[in-house]
Amino acid sequence: MASPYFDADGETAPREILEQRQLTRARRVIEAALAHGAFYQQKLRSAGVVSASDVSSLDDLRRLPFTTKAELIADQAAHPPFGSRLTEPVEHYVRLHQTSGTTGRPLRIVDTDESWDWWLRCWGYIYRGAAVGPGDRLFAAFSFGPFIGFWSGFEGARLVGAMRIPGGGQTTEQRIQQIFDLGATVLMSTPTYALRMAETARSMGADLRASPIRKGIHAGEPGASIPSTRAQLEEAWGMEVFDHPGMTEVGPWGFECLEHAGVHLLESEYIFEVLDPTSGKPGDEGELIITNLGRGANPVIRYRTGDRVRLTREPCGCGRTFRRIPGGVIGRIDDMLIVRGVNVFPSAIENIVRRFDDVHEFTVELYREHEMDEMEICLETARGDGDGLARAIAIQVHVDLGFRPRVSVAPAGTLPRFELKARRVFDHRS
Numbered sequence: 001m002a003s004p005y006f007d008a009d010g011e012t013a014p015r016e017i018l019e020q021r022q023l024t025r026a027r028r029v030i031e032a033a034l035a036h037g038a039f040y041q042q043k044l045r046s047a048g049v050v051s052a053s054d055v056s057s058l059d060d061l062r063r064l065p066f067t068t069k070a071e072l073i074a075d076q077a078a079h080p081p082f083g084s085r086l087t088e089p090v091e092h093y094v095r096l097h098q099t100s101g102t103t104g105r106p107l108r109i110v111d112t113d114e115s116w117d118w119w120l121r122c123w124g125y126i127y128r129g130a131a132v133g134p135g136d137r138l139f140a141a142f143s144f145g146p147f148i149g150f151w152s153g154f155e156g157a158r159l160v161g162a163m164r165i166p167g168g169g170q171t172t173e174q175r176i177q178q179i180f181d182l183g184a185t186v187l188m189s190t191p192t193y194a195l196r197m198a199e200t201a202r203s204m205g206a207d208l209r210a211s212p213i214r215k216g217i218h219a220g221e222p223g224a225s226i227p228s229t230r231a232q233l234e235e236a237w238g239m240e241v242f243d244h245p246g247m248t249e250v251g252p253w254g255f256e257c258l259e260h261a262g263v264h265l266l267e268s269e270y271i272f273e274v275l276d277p278t279s280g281k282p283g284d285e286g287e288l289i290i291t292n293l294g295r296g297a298n299p300v301i302r303y304r305t306g307d308r309v310r311l312t313r314e315p316c317g318c319g320r321t322f323r324r325i326p327g328g329v330i331g332r333i334d335d336m337l338i339v340r341g342v343n344v345f346p347s348a349i350e351n352i353v354r355r356f357d358d359v360h361e362f363t364v365e366l367y368r369e370h371e372m373d374e375m376e377i378c379l380e381t382a383r384g385d386g387d388g389l390a391r392a393i394a395i396q397v398h399v400d401l402g403f404r405p406r407v408s409v410a411p412a413g414t415l416p417r418f419e420l421k422a423r424r425v426f427d428h429r430s
């Protein structure tokens, strides 16, 4: 049997050694960033860092300025087309991708051969974590456009000896047919799209539980870590579900192991910090800050992900020493909704709605009425008795979250469907 690890020495290293290695590699990144690329040269020098030796501990690193997406986008606008962050001559870069652009102007990311190899290596941890390897056939239900999406995962599967099947340029029906025809064993998609495939399969009369798919690796949204969404995925496909968080700006940074005890942080390739959003001090719950260690050609130092996570230091049964975030990414810091004084992440609403199998799709709208916050959840359902379902969901939200939303039922097929990142929440209160 293959090793459960991609890099046993790195994945099981004692904390002290892990941190020593992180520091060594972080200093290499800082050295490269100081040598070339105006963006980090200015940022680091303004923080008093003129040589890598100025960062002699991880505490020193934690005193460096943050990097934000807004800064990266502004830099790219000021220095088109790739920005001033690159540390190598532009002709060394062989690959371009971009962010999905769901939250504004897409950010372009270019990689050298070496930094692209690093992306692929990161996927080695993800696949071994899910025990995916030789004999597996990966079906990537993904459009293969400029968005990074599953591009790196698709190529990275080479490192664990799995066959890769591109699912671009196909309808949902064609993808489902391909999965059966080609004997695909692993589905790669957003959680939303995997559920949409399940809905389409039902209308085709196909039983996905009888398909050869046995595992799903899901990225792009936190759904695979939302308990009721995960349960729906497992139920519809009869597969084992793995959450994988990653970011175009940073790289693929987290993976789930066979213990399903939350998402492991890929600590041999990144430095992670969790900061309390109010105090800005290190804590166990708050915003995730990431520094990548293997991408000196396109460095990111102390990147504010905007993702809220909860960290645990409890060891994992798999033997990895990488820390975990149970529940994956809880939500985007700036997506947190305040409804009648209650703090609610959209994932909490999804977790309630997805407990009801008959809900195919939903949206959430927020508005002010008579100086009060109102939430309306709109459902699409296969069932005739939409009203009973709407009432049940309203009650459940009230019980779990402490306020009562309006719940309405939309005609079948009228709510938007998504292949990449779903957008279901619309806040009309300004």
Ligand SMILES: [Zn+2]
Pocket: 257, 258, 259, 261, 264, 316, 317, 318, 319, 320
């Ligand atoms: Zn584990």
